[in-house]
Amino acid sequence: xxxxxxxxxxxxxxxxxxxxxxxxxxxxxxxxxxxxxxxxxxxxxxxxxxxxxxxxxxxxxxxxxxxxxxxxxxxxxxxxxxxxxxxxxxxxxxxxxxxxxxxxxxxxxxxxxxxxxxxxxxxxxxxxxxxxxxxxxxxxxxxxxxxxxxxxxxxxxxxxxxxxxxxxxxxxxxxxxxxxxxxxxxxxxxxxxxxxxxxxxxxxxxxxxxxxxxxxxxxxxxx
Numbered sequence: 001x002x003x004x005x006x007x008x009x010x011x012x013x014x015x016x017x018x019x020x021x022x023x024x025x026x027x028x029x030x031x032x033x034x035x036x037x038x039x040x041x042x043x044x045x046x047x048x049x050x051x052x053x054x055x056x057x058x059x060x061x062x063x064x065x066x067x068x069x070x071x072x073x074x075x076x077x078x079x080x081x082x083x084x085x086x087x088x089x090x091x092x093x094x095x096x097x098x099x100x101x102x103x104x105x106x107x108x109x110x111x112x113x114x115x116x117x118x119x120x121x122x123x124x125x126x127x128x129x130x131x132x133x134x135x136x137x138x139x140x141x142x143x144x145x146x147x148x149x150x151x152x153x154x155x156x157x158x159x160x161x162x163x164x165x166x167x168x169x170x171x172x173x174x175x176x177x178x179x180x181x182x183x184x185x186x187x188x189x190x191x192x193x194x195x196x197x198x199x200x201x202x203x204x205x206x207x208x209x210x211x212x213x214x215x216x217x218x219x220x221x222x223x
Contacts, residue, residue, distance in 0.1 A: 004148040006158075017147075025159075026181070026182045026213060027181055027182065027183035028183070028185055028211070029162035029163040029179050029185050030164075031163055032163070033133050033161070033162065034153045034162055035139045035140075035151065036139065036194075037138070037153075038087065038139060038140040038154075039085060040079050040081070043081055044079040044080060045079070045174045045222055046077055046078075046222070046223045047077060047078045047079075047220035047221060047223065048076075048077055048221055048222075048223050049075060049077060049078065049090055049220045050219050050221065051073055051075060051177075053081060054076075054217055054218045054219050055071070055163050055216075055217055055222075056072060056214060056216050057214065057215040058075065058212060058213065059180055059183035059213040060208065061209045062209060062210070063207070067068070067102065068099075068100055068101050069099040069100045070096075070098050070100065070144065071092055071094070071097050071113075072092075072096035073091070073093070074091040074093040075090070075091050076088065077089065077223075079089075080169075080171070080176065084170075085141055085178075086141070087138050088137075089129070089135060089137040089138060089152075090218060092133060092135065093132070093133065094115070094132055094133060094134055095128045096209060097111055097128070098111060099111050101156065114126060115127075116129065116130075117129070123177075125194055126156075126157065126192070131157045133212050134155060136141060136152050136153070136155075136156045137152055137153045137155075138150060138151070139152050139153060139162060140149060142164075147166045148167075149164045149166060150167055151163070151164045152164075154190075157191060159187050159190045163185060165216075166180065166183070167179060167181065173223065175219065175220050175222060176218075176221075176222075177219050178216075178217070178218040178220075178221070179215075180217075181215070182213055182214070182215045183184065183213070183215075184211045184212060185212050185213070186210045195210070196208065196210050198210055
């Protein structure tokens with residue numbers, strides 16, 4: 001069994017906001033302008049991402065508490081050469097946003113608000129009828145600060161930003177597992193501004209934090 005440490009994005013994005021205090025933010029990303037994708041070698045092996053076994057976990061917060069849940073990965077592929085991720089992408093099913101810490105009407109209400117299926121509130125968060133998918137495309141891999149970082153373009157609601165996150169990759173005869181460390185993105189970089197006190201004044205304590213905490217798990221089989 002081969003174990004490779006990579007520190008990737010991912011993806012991601014998506015959910016509502018997260019974290020407790022700014023100095024406790026985990027692997028906070030810096031959203032940069034989209035970058036060109038590094039050319040992949042002809043020898044790179046292609047691993048097809050399994051939608052059933054892959055997921056994105058999210059956590060969002062406001063002063064009075066937090067919520068957490070999952071988002072499904074629709075499809076994707078990871079290109080691996082010499083135990084190094086050379087490229088790939090995955091598609092995120094934004095219509096699959098699920099809340100895990102609530103039940104019944106409260107769960108349904110928050111999920112509907114996040115997905116934008118409530119009339120008059122379509123644009124508050126993700127407006128999944130207009131933007132049913134998000135996408136993450138790997139641009140390159142680099143080593144820094146004792147870790148390996150996977151850089152990629154995250155496209156969410158027609159806005160694309162390049163981010164970096166740390167990941168761990170494990171390959172076996174059966175396939176590949178790529179798991180990110182927990183990391184955060186600032187949702188306002190993708191124009192998800194609802195309840196943000198960095199965008200709107202006079203919110204008092206009725207704001208939602210800009211940071212979203214994410215963790216990505218991708219499982220794939222060699223094609």
